[in-house]
Amino acid sequence: MRSLYLLAEGQSEFVVIDSVLQPHLEQAGFHVRKSILVTKPTVGGPALRGGVSSWARIEGEIRRVLLDPTVDIATTMVDYYGLPNDTPGMSQRPLAADPFSQVTAVEQAIEEVIGDPRFIAHLTLHELETWVLAAAGPLGDLVGNRRLTG
Incomplete structure (x- = not known):
């Protein structure tokens, strides 16, 4: 089995990884590990998790994961919207281009x-939570909630 590490922006992404992606990836032969970005370490208590606070914090967590030689692949599940301005590629992204090209440029950087x-x-172009709103009908079918299916 190959080891895949997913670094989630917040609780919503973590739930999607846990309930949707992980079972699929495990069937494809991956051992999945995951965590939520630490947004603020605290003294004497648990670190605060979720959201993107700074590129330095994201970079530090990515590099920490990659210190583990058993990790074959590491990736992120982070919303493009709201990325800190100092994220690599943000100031050079092609603003006249379509949004997908902008995201690709930042990912490459x-x-x-x-x-x-x-x-x-x-990077997720649209906030993950938007996916839920855009697909309320199929979500309702999936969870058995007729109020969502319209």
């Missing part, structure tokens, strides 16, 4: 800065 072939940047 992040991968270049990290510089580890095991790392594949993944």
Whole structure:
């Protein structure tokens, strides 16, 4: 089995990884590990998790994961919207281009800065929570809630 590490932006992404992606990836032969970005370490208590506070914090967590030689692939599940301005590629992204090209440019810049072939940047163009609203009908079918199916 190959080891895949998913670094989630927040609780919503973590739930999607846990309930949707992980079972599928495990069937495909991956051992999945995951965590939520630490947004603020606290003295004497648990660290606060979820959300993107700074590129330095994201970079530090990615590099910490890649210190583990058993990780074959590491990736992120982070929303493009709201990325800190100092994130690699943000100031150079092609603003006149379509949003997908902008996301791709930032992902490539992040991968270049990290510089580890095991790392594949993944930014979600639209906030993950938007996916739920956009697919309320199928979500209602999935969870058995007729009020969502319309």
